Amino acid sequence: MLKKIRVLFSIVLFSLITLYFLDFRGFLPQSFSFLADIQFIPALLAVNVGIIIILVALTLIFGRIYCSSVCPMGFFQDIVGWLSKKLIKKKRYTYSKAKPVLRWSVLAAVVITSLFGFTFLLGLLDPYGAYGRIATHLFRPIYLAGNNLLANIFNSFGNYSLYKVAIHGLSIFSTIIAIITLLGIGFLAWRNGRTYCNTICPVGTLLGFLSKFSFLKIQFKDENCNLCGLCAMKCKASCIDAKNKKIDYSRCVTCFNCIESCNRDAINYTTILQNKKRATETISHTHTHKETKSVDSSRRSFLSATLFSLVTGGTLLAQQTTNKLFPKKAFKRQTPVAPPGAISFDHLKEKCISCHLCVSKCPSHVIKPAFLEYGLDGMMQPHLYFDHGYCNYDCTVCGEVCPTGALKPLTVEEKHLTQMGQVQFIIENCIVYNDETSCGACSEVCPTQAVSMIPYKGALTIPYIDTSICIGCGGCESACPAIPYKAIYVEGLEIQGKASIKHEKQEQIEINDFGF
């Protein structure tokens, strides 16, 4: 019964948060971003005291039900484990020794690096963030492709209730990280269930520590138990030492599988008052099984370094050759453009765990994960790019969905004044200047007319920029058709500014005739 409730609860939460990441049509209302808000690390970073208190209290009462049902990565591992059991008939779990040194070292490393402002490790290991990246970079393209396939069929019958959407490759680095996470955690889950949660996950370590003191616990009824060991075989956390009738509560995720498995009603979920003598002493580590694999960080850094040098080397080479071919000026954005409400790069780096919910949710497809734009410590954090669109003037979605407060929620009025970057004009690349034909593509999209068209030769008009009223939305950059180099682009601001927009008075014009 308890297990059924747990499974049902997990399925609902997991499906909703996954769907929320995939949903591009707003089937789920914006308010469903609460599913991300209730995650532990986001709540911690957002200093969401209420949620932290609730999660801690729940753990102190019920044990690690956060890990069991709320955390999407947790349930993802359960699905993998369930599949492995379906495919491998004689699959059984076995008790394994706790790895307190590894667990606490990882947690210490995460805490220390985060305190020094390097949140990359936290972002990499936080289970919600890691699951978000898997959903964004691996599940979402599949979902979109499925949608497009269906839309194709529907549209060919004249039904336009479904429409096609473009699928853009966002970031090689983040996608690789997502694949490694999926395969790594998936492999561990296939073999041993919740290994990630109980050896690496910083949230698991922390809540595991708290759950040692939880009021309700899984406990043996000595008189009924015949030491058959069925419970240990079903324990995906490998935390039941059946021979000694001991449970490592720091690793138990209160999944109730053991209770379900017991034929003799010898294991139950009760308050500690009823079974005080069996307090959570350290378990004698009699036998060990299967080493867990930690992520090979040196190999990872080697790979990323290689990748980095390949990419930059290639770009440099390409630039050298193209520079000879075209006399026009290439632009290189010196400072990346952070999404609206990021306040400053420092604030973003401090708070963002790169769950990429903003990336998934941006309706204009202008947010993508950074590679080295922000530096090493800002890898995978969101920045704006304007290849497929620009930041919509009235849109405030990213700040609304951000669970960690890295992107502050903005009102539309605040958004209108938030300066993410400033426009730069390279006249040598401009079509009006070079070809002496009309264009105005940049000014056309500019919501504040920071790029306006002023009289040039004859009937021609040419862009004129006023950086003080620019909000850095990238409309101009996205629209500029000049090749090979754009004539207008946005330079990001390390600390977001305020556009000084003046309100204009409406003049009354009476028209009484046709004029021809």
Next chain:
Amino acid sequence: MDRRDFLRAIALTGAALTTIKESKAMSILTQSFQTNNSTTKYDLVAVMGGEPEEMFRKAIAEMGGIENFIKQGDKVCVKPNIGWAQPPEMGADTNPKLVAEIIKQCLKAGAKEVIVFDHPCDEWRKCYTNSGIEAAAKAAGAKVVPANEESYYKSISLPHGKKLKSAKIHEAIIGSDKWINVPCLKNHGGTQLTISMKNYMGIVWDRGYFHAHDLQQCIADICTYEKRPVLNVVDAYRIMKNNGPRGKSPSDVVIAKGLFMSQDIVAVDTAAANFFNQVREMPIEKVKHILNAQALGLGTMNLDELKIKRIKL
């Protein structure tokens, strides 16, 4: 004569020759406009002083009724300007009331279906909703289709275009029996004005190409596409007088309450440009694509030679 002058002379002769050649070809372009009863009393109808739907009803009655243009069983495409995610009050998009009225009349005339779309410049879902056009069109009985993906467009060639020789046009236009061009009258930073011809940019996929290859000529060129709109209906109820085509604030907008209708795209744009000139000085010579279109034989800028009906409500 140095080499540069020589080359220039050659180029000029070449250009002259091609123009002569083209002017012969132009006879194809200056075909008479298609109507069902072949007679329209007027070449152009201009209305002012009413609500959008009311002005349309007056104008279409003077043109012999919508039945003159739409036959029983026609697949009709109505192409408004839905370029921007702005509310109707900004005049950045065609007035939704006008779009709805046109759809209703087409359906009343027996159209099999009416399709509405535009390839917007802003995030397309927001454009469709904020403009009020999607809701109004659906309520009027039209089908509103997406235009956000290249696969919705098909390549066509433009043998009469000067700079634009081919383009990818939305399948809703290609698959229609008749289409009605319903732009709004606005200022435009690059082309000075955007009216009926500029509204064609919303039926093509690659707008950037236009901007990069002589925008004013490309606009005229795309209008040589063989399937012409059976009607151009210019919405000048609200005119965005500056900071167009997107608009910055309500102070950019003037309520002018005008509407212009014609089969001649050059004439209707000339009329609308003259109307705009009363709001803000805008010599027609500056709106080069209108001149270019006349040079291509797409219509006339000489309003004096047309039968025009002017109605003030």
